Amino acid sequence: MHDLTGFQRDILYTIAGQHEPHGTAVKEELENYYEGDIHHGRLYPNIDTLVKKGLVEKGQHDQRTNCYTLTRRGRREIDARRDWETQYTD
Template identity: 60%
Template sequence: MYDLTGFQRDLLFVVAGQSEPAGVAIKDEIEEYYREKVNYGQLYPNLNTLMKKGLVEKGKKDGRTNTYLVTNRWHRELQARLDWERQYTA
């Protein structure tokens, strides 16, 4: 996770915290946290980056709606990140 932006890490937490959210649900949640508008031109390229890195998978809810799910790789990388953080915060 060292090579992700803060925005990308936040997207991962939002995806992990919901049950296969659609892009709109992710956008709404991240806007609430940031307290500012997030445009789709920012959201979807970052989700695509997370998919290319193997941290998020995209599925289909219906013909128009994609859903997102964190992968097992994300769980491993999150654990490694938490272990790294603990050595400095313990």
């Protein structure tokens, strides 16, 4: 996870917190958090990067809509990050 941008980590956490979210659901959550618009041209290339890194799996709800889930590696990376953060914040 050390090689991810903060935005990519936020995407990863957002996907982890939902059940098979589609891109629009991820986008809406991030827009709420950032309090502003997230453009498709920023969101989807970053999701694709997470897929290429093996942290997120891309599936399909239907022929037009993709859904996303964490891989086991993605879950391990989040857990390791949380452990690392805890040693400095508790």
